[in-house]
Amino acid sequence: MTTAITVTAADEQQLLGRIRTDLYIDGQWRAASSGRTFTVTDPSTGETLAEVADASPEDGQAALDAAHRAQRGWAKTPPRVRAEILRRAFDLVTARADEFALTMTLEMGKPLAESRGEVAYGAEFLRWFSEEAPRISGRYSTAPDGANRLLVVKRPVGPCLFITPWNFPLAMATRKIAPAIAAGCTMVLKPAALTPLTALLLTQVFEEAGLPPGVLNLIPTTSAGKVTAPLIKDPRLRKLSFTGSTEVGRRLIADSAEQVLRVSMELGGNAPFIVFEDADIPAAVAGGILAKMRNGGEACVAANRFLVHESVAEEFTTAFVERMAGFSAARGTEPQSTVGPLVDEATREKVSSLVAGAIEDGAHVALGGSSIPGPGYFYQPTVLTGVPAGARILDEEIFGPVAPITTFRTEAEAITLANDTPFGLVCFAFTADLNRALRLAEELDTGMLGINAGVVSNPAAPFGGVKQSGLGREGGFEGIDEYLETRYVGIADPFVSTSDTEDD
Numbered sequence: 392m393t394t395a396i397t398v399t400a401a402d403e404q405q406l407l408g409r410i411r412t413d414l415y416i417d418g419q420w421r422a423a424s425s426g427r428t429f430t431v432t433d434p435s436t437g438e439t440l441a442e443v444a445d446a447s448p449e450d451g452q453a454a455l456d457a458a459h460r461a462q463r464g465w466a467k468t469p470p471r472v473r474a475e476i477l478r479r480a481f482d483l484v485t486a487r488a489d490e491f492a493l494t495m496t497l498e499m500g501k502p503l504a505e506s507r508g509e510v511a512y513g514a515e516f517l518r519w520f521s522e523e524a525p526r527i528s529g530r531y532s533t534a535p536d537g538a539n540r541l542l543v544v545k546r547p548v549g550p551c552l553f554i555t556p557w558n559f560p561l562a563m564a565t566r567k568i569a570p571a572i573a574a575g576c577t578m579v580l581k582p583a584a585l586t587p588l589t590a591l592l593l594t595q596v597f598e599e600a601g602l603p604p605g606v607l608n609l610i611p612t613t614s615a616g617k618v619t620a621p622l623i624k625d626p627r628l629r630k631l632s633f634t635g636s637t638e639v640g641r642r643l644i645a646d647s648a649e650q651v652l653r654v655s656m657e658l659g660g661n662a663p664f665i666v667f668e669d670a671d672i673p674a675a676v677a678g679g680i681l682a683k684m685r686n687g688g689e690a691c692v693a694a695n696r697f698l699v700h701e702s703v704a705e706e707f708t709t710a711f712v713e714r715m716a717g718f719s720a721a722r723g724t725e726p727q728s729t730v731g732p733l734v735d736e737a738t739r740e741k742v743s744s745l746v747a748g749a750i751e752d753g754a755h756v757a758l759g760g761s762s763i764p765g766p767g768y769f770y771q772p773t774v775l776t777g778v779p780a781g782a783r784i785l786d787e788e789i790f791g792p793v794a795p796i797t798t799f800r801t802e803a804e805a806i807t808l809a810n811d812t813p814f815g816l817v818c819f820a821f822t823a824d825l826n827r828a829l830r831l832a833e834e835l836d837t838g839m840l841g842i843n844a845g846v847v848s849n850p851a852a853p854f855g856g857v858k859q860s861g862l863g864r865e866g867g868f869e870g871i872d873e874y875l876e877t878r879y880v881g882i883a884d885p886f887v888s889t890s891d892t893e894d895d
């Protein structure tokens with residue numbers, strides 16, 4: 392996970408100078424109507440990276456006006472044209488991978504090697520959906536009684552609002568924008584205020600790729616509620632897609648009920664990582680490190696609870712602690728960095744309080760357990776063992792580099808523990824027994840399951856959760872359906888015409 396390329400302060404300044412920092416509405420870059428800007432900071436140093444236009448509710452309305460105006464024409468644009476714009480955007484993001492990676496590292500903190508991984512992941516949604524756009528299809532059939540014909544067509548849902556998170560600033564945006572473009576929808580994107588620079592750079596790419604004015608409108612803002620609430624109430628908006636916490640998602644679903652919006656919600660998780668007694672332990676350790684430390688643990692799919700069979704707990708824990716101890720916490724631009732800072736002080740405080748609570752409840756600190764003194768919001772890679780049932784850390788999303796380990800005795804107990812949560816985004820299980828893997832696929836309450844794999848995310852697969860982890864799927868064949876309505880046209884039997892009747 393290390394990177395050999397050295398990034399200089401001059402490289403950073405040059406890149407930041409190339410990123411436009413205005414709002415993008417109706418194909419125009421413009422200042423916020425209030426004239427206000429907000430500061431984007433580097434979580435590794437606390438220093439200012441850029442000042443970005445701070446959209447007001449009026450700017451939000453202007454963005455939806457533009458999306459609404461563009462919708463009819465965009466829906467009529469040939470699928471091949473939409474596909475080619477996406478493909479050009481894929482090529483441009485790929486050609487500018489270093490710029491995107493550095494932007495994410497600067498504003499979000501992850502090591503450059505991880506950011507490069509996200510560029511490949513995020514760009515792939517553009518390529519995948521460029522390939523899906525021309526394959527949108529319908530059907531024509533004869534009704535069972537032979538009398539009528541049934542025509543079923545797919546139509547774009549209409550203008551969408553996207554609210555995206557800070558943890559994967561590129562991939563969480565392309566995962567929504569790409570299927571919307573492919574389906575023929577227009578959109579307003581509100582990126583996280585902590586990480587708007589990647590979305591700004593991506594918007595520049597779409598402009599260069601030839602996306603018509605009004606199709607994508609970008610409104611970074613620090614007044615998320617004030618700007619988005621009126622849009623959600625506006626009858627011209629037809630879809631809301633949100634990635635973020637279950638708490639906020641629940642409120643957005645309630646608000647969306649007023650206009651009966653289509654919603655896609657990628658919400659919180661509490662992923663169990665189960666290691667069975669027959670698992671290949673070195674593979675389970677490698678998978679556990681990936682599942683826990685990808686994105687520094689700041690992922691809704693991060694392994695949140697390690698459930699390890701008691702007969703292999705010591706072997707697994709010893710090797711896992713050794714690997715966790717090998718992480719090097721440093722600013723993501725440093726060649727030795729393998730884990731960056733947490734995104735802000737509030738996130739670090741939450742992680743600290745979960746660890747402190749677990750220790751009070753009787754957990755043992757096998758590694759780490761503290762914040763790293765500043766600058767920046769670094770936290771030590773941490774392993775806790777003997778975490779008792781009921782500890783808050785087993786129930787809440789940690790969103791940091793902390794691995795709580797507990798043990799189990801039987802498969803049934805592991806399944807019960809794994810399912811004992813209101814969340815159901817992803818589970819990971821390591822086992823050599825195929826039948827057990829198939830039983831888990833049927834018994835675990837989850838949207839996604841990794842078998843002997845520490846990462847399941849893939850643009851060609853349907854990402855999403857059950858229970859309070861969300862609604863809808865992103866990516867895969869399913870991803871485009873979220874942006875399509877089904878229209879049915881009933882047609883009278885073409886062989887029975889009025890003139891036939893008259894001739895009789």
Ligand code: SIN
Nearest residue numbers: 634689690691692848
């Ligand atoms: C997330 O954590 O929000 C998404 C992670 C992924 O796509 O793998």
